[in-house]
Amino acid sequence: MAGLFVLLGVRALSSGDDGDPADTAYRAGYSLGPFLLAVLLLAAAGAAQFLARRRRRLTAERQLPAQRELWQRRRQVWQAAWLCRRCRVAFLPAASVGPDVPASSPVAPEEFPLLVTATADRAFGPGAAAG
Template identity: 45%
Template sequence: MAVACPQCGAPDECVPVPQALADVRLDGGVRALLAPPPQPEPVRVRMHTASIVLFSVAGFFLLSGLVSLLNSTASLDDGNVAYRAGRIVGVFLLPGILTAIGLVVHVKARAKRTWAAEQGLPERQAMWQRHMRVWQAGWLCRRCWVAFFPAGSVRPDAPASAAIPLAHFPSWVMAGVGPVSVPGWPQG
C-alpha cells in the first residue's frame, strides 16, 4: 500500500515516522520534532519538611552540646561520677531522640507519598502507550517536510489528516489521543 503525501501527492518520499528517525541524514532539529513522546518517569518523593526540621535541630543540639562539652572539660574534673556521666550522655540524648522521631516521620511520610505517587502511574503509563500508538501511526514526507496521518492509521474510522508542519507534529501526537472509551480505539 502506497501512502501519498496530502500536500504534494507523491508516495515515493513518504515513510513512517519511526522509520524516518532511523535515517542518519536528518538534522537534529527535525529529529527532535519527530522524537517519540517521553516515557513517564516515576514521581520523585521528597523528604518531608518535618523530618528535615527535626534532623536540623538534632544536629544543632549535638553540635552545640559537643562544643559546650569541649569548652567545659575543667568543670567535669571536680564533679562526681554521676554528674560527669549525665553531662556526657546528655549531649547525645536529645539529639538522639530528635533523630529517632525524624526517622519515624520520614519513613511514614515517604511510604504515604510513595503510595500516592504510584496510584497515578498506571494511568500515566496507559496514556503514554496511547501517545506512542499515535506517534507510530504518523508519516513523514521527505519531499515537503510535513507529517501526516493516513486514513485509518490512528483509529479504523479516523479520516486522513491534512499536512502537518513538523513544528506542530508533537502537539498533534499529544492531542491525537482520544478518551479511552472511544469505540474503535485499540485498547491494550
C-alpha cells in the same frame, strides 16, 4: 536542630569540670543529653523520610496502570502517523487512528509530539466512542 544539639554537646564536653561537686548523673546528663536529643531528632527525621518515600512509591504504583494505558494510546497514534522527510512534515492520514478521526494538517516535526498528545486525547478521551 540535631546539629545544634551536637554542637551544644561538644561545648558541654569541652567546658571541663567547674569544680562544682554536682551529682554524677547530673554531669552525665548535662554532657551527654544534647547527643541523646540529636539522636532522637535524627531518628524521627529518618522515620518521617521513610514514611514519605513509601507514600510516594505507593502512589506511583497505583497510578502505573493509568500511565501505561496513556502511553499505549499515544504510541498507537505515533505509529499511525506518517513522516515526509523530504517535505519535513508529519501528519496523520484520515481514519488511521480510528474510523471517526479526521486527517490532520501537516505539522513540523518539532510540533509532532503535541499533535500526538492532542490526537490521543481526542480519539481515546472520555467523550470518544469506544473502539
